[in-house]
Amino acid sequence: MLTELEGAVLSEIRDRGRKTAFQVRSAFKSSPSVEWSGSAGSVYPAIKRLETAGLIASEPLPGGRQAMALKVTEAGEAALDAWASDPQRAAGVGLDPFRLRSGIWLRLEPEAQRAALDGVAEAIRASIAAHERDVAAADPIERPRMMLALRLQRLRLDWIEETLKS
Amino acid sequence: MLTELEGAVLSEIRDRGRKTAFQVRSAFKSSPSVEWSGSAGSVYPAIKRLETAGLIASEPLPGGRQAMALKVTEAGEAALDAWASDPQRAAGVGLDPFRLRSGIWLRLEPEAQRAALDGVAEAIRASIAAHERDVAAADPIERPRMMLALRLQRLRLDWIEETLKS
DNA sequence: TTACTCATGTAACAAGTTACATGATTTA
């Protein structure tokens, strides 16, 4: 089964029109809703794995550049669809740094708790502002991700507000 | 700075009364709101790292067992509080398999989309049912995590419903 | 005494990170 990164790479190529490994990398580096570094050390080896597995094909780009044009093969399409539609994977709660810390915050002294929650709330509001600024320019793949990220951040703000009130 | 797992390990010992590495491991293995395997290969090395760094102290448990009793040191307390309260880390959107796939689902053919979303929705409802069953028995650290996981899952269900209607 | 749970650990592997290295092409 594909890893999360491998599935995302296939989707960048098939669904978002990325032509080269460099473009895939740039997309991860600049995405506000996906937390990957987009490091060369992750993306290039992942693409090599996918190519070895026959899920990606590459050919030289016309125009003299050394860039390789990437394409998802038929087997790659099938693997991507299976990855995207696997209910167990998709329904998992994921790794959430906020949720992981939530119980710990409740055990802090009142002043420390207030300080911690205020700081987090401010960082979340900044995240929301950035998402709202960029969501209009997002493409049809990124937009729903950003909308869901926005809803998550608002849910967190609500939780913080309720917690501070009680 | 601590990794997410290291922070969680410290919190298990300080805030949830886990006395041994085995108990920490069992907590991760059975937690519905934290997605770690709780494998020996992650927990024991993490505890060794924390002990080497002076954030955990251990002494033999009385009673003839070979178990070591773990304790968070003062330096460990400070590191844990800094980890838990770091706003940038806490406000990150995390790795969410649902969000990552959301844009891809929207590009599927109508029948495939309906099938995928129905399958995911069913898995989410099962997750909600399991959380609702267990949340009453959860301790003060785990309960808020489960409540937030529940809200996340309901948010996802809402999104699926809206998407299927449009 | 057999099975289960408690308890700790290592080995091989997978897959990410940062940092470094190289070189072509385009733009100021």
Place this chain on the structure above:
DNA sequence: TAAATCATGTAACTTGTTACATGAGTAA
């Protein structure tokens, strides 16, 4: 021609995974 960007890749490291190995205590 100098700087920025496009483009690909490797090396060393970190930290997670599964699977295996070992042994003590407890309950059937």
